[in-house]
Amino acid sequence: MREKYLKLGELLIKEGLITQAELEKAINFQRREGGRLGEIIIKLGLAREEQIIRILGKQLGIPYFTLGAGMLRPAAEQNLENFIPYEFAIKNSVLPLSHTLKSLTVAMTDPLDLILLDNLRKLTGCEINPVIASKSDIFKAIEDFYGKSTMFKEAVRASYDTTTDYMVEMPEVISESEEELSLDKLVARAEEAPVVKLVDLIIRQAINERASDIHIEPFKDRISLRYRIDGKLYEIPPPAKHLHLAIISRVKILAKLDIAEKRLPQDGAIMVKIDERPIDLRVSTIPTIYGEKVVLRILDRSQVVLDLSQLGFEPKQLEELRRAVNSPFGLVLLTGPTGSGKTTTLYAMLSEIKSSTKNILTIEDPVEYKLEGINQVQIKPEIGLNFAAALRSFLRQDPDVMLVGEIRDLETAEICMRSALTGHLVLSTLHTNDAPSAVNRLIDIGVEPYLITPTLLCVVGQRLIRRLCQDCKEAYEPTAEQIAGLKINADLLYKPKGCAKCNHIGYKGRICVVEIMSVNYQLREMISQKASFQKLKETARASGMQTLNESAIKKAEQGITSLEEALSVSLGIE
Secondary structure (H helix, E strand, O other), rough: OOOHHHHHHHHHHHOOOHHHHHHHHHHHHHHHOOHHHHHHHHHHHOOOOHHHHHHHHHHHOOEEEOOOOOOOOOOOOOHHHOOOHHHHHHHOOOOEEEEEEEEEEEEEOOOOHHHHHHHHHHHOEEEEEEEEOHHHHHHHHHOOOOOHHHHHHHHHHHHHHOOOOOOOOOOOOOOOOOOOOOHHHHHHOOOOHHHHHHHHHHHHHHHHHOOOEEEEEEEOOOOEEEOOOOOOOOEHHHHHOHHHHHHHHHHHHOOOOOOOOOOEEEEEEEEEOOEEEEEEEEEEEEEOOOEEEEEEEEEEHHHHHOOOOHHOOOOOHHHHHHHHHOOEEEEEEEOOOOOOOHHHHHHEEEEEHHHOOEHHHHHOOOOOOOOOOOOOEEEHHHHHHHHHHHHHHHOOOOEEEEEOOOOOOHHHHHHHHHHHHHHEEEEEEEOOOOOOOHHHHHHHHHHHHHHHHHHEEEEEEEEEEEEEEEOOOOOEEEOOOOOOOOOOOOOEEEOOOOOOOOOOOEEEEEEEEEEEEEEEEEHHHHHHHOHHHHHHHHHHHHHOOOOHHHHHHHHHHOOOOOOOHHHHHHHOOO
């Protein structure tokens, strides 16, 4: 019996996977940081998860199950979700697989966790028959079983079934002239359990799949439900058409919007918590010819990296940017389309330079993330609080650094320039395709070159590019046709394959590709002469600027992304 209850560290030493010194290192880390020993050993790179799982299974005589082999599929028609609720399963990395008489087979990552085994016995009223599997496999199987395969799909399927209790009888579609509608009934229907459950599941699944936006769109005879994941929209099985009004009303109630107003756009916000993780949802509705469309923007602060060194800058680019943001005064501009990560980069800059010795003020539309130690203001145009008005007030607040969400007009641009001239560091964004275009854009809106020349420190042009899944990417040797006209300095490139960890997409997460135009003496001379965009670009490149296209291709050479993704993101911006 003693062999069965050997501690994990002893098992790994016995199998020669780690040494006694490495075990002590992991234990010391555990004392400082907390957490499970197996996860710490994996985190420190002392052993791989699969090695630990196999050794445990072998030593304890417990079967080793894998997702790829189809072994982590809970038995159908046994109501296993009633034995172990979703919240308990995800928190403890356990998955019920089958139930026989008083025995419940459960996949676990740590069958030596006697406290968890005892909790499972009390929770289920069954004897626990453990099998062992990796944490990543169990998490994916949990989502398939509770999230997509069971709860979400059942709720969606039930929305089409007119014979079940899930059916919500909605009012007939009324014409614009028939505006009388019982709001009491609409609220009651929106608060019915099936609709509440369906909306909750739509939001939960989107967050679990790392979506940035949820689109709920009405069409003539159907609803479209789409998630934006890593910048791409993906279709999700939608609810039935007759639930559209109830779903929209439920979202409006959560966002504290006017459910009676369907003719005008509305904006609101929802705060949710998942696993004690606060997540902000920004809600926007617009009227379409078939009803209201809703988009929910998901702002998960725990997933945002506010560290310049982890955003994707090359070492030389990072050095240039840090030199600019640590200047005592001047203007730093970020350019790029909507959704290119400009706000995240701005926040990372502030995190880099914030200290108790600096007074930092921001004016944003809207404030996306709350930053500790920084004074953030949200514009309110309806009462006259716009960017320009806020900036004028900021100058009386003894600022060291000011962040302006966007330069939209001449007044805001001129105040930014004059603030930079009078000893303040100003950070802002501008909508242009690349860095050199920013100068011409400022001149186009009316800023005089004599204001730009002494103030502009650098312009950062930015895009977001999808990362290849590091667990399944495939190497290949490109043909001459594939790299024709490209300067590729790598013998091997990588392409997406797709696996359970990336939801079979082949990509997981995104990273910045940037070009940084540092304004030197030659560029200042050209700006003062109102040089063309092309001449500014040629001069910047001669000074060592790496273009967006070159930056994207470098990420492909490094195996971070695919060549196709690099070219699609940087196409037309060379």
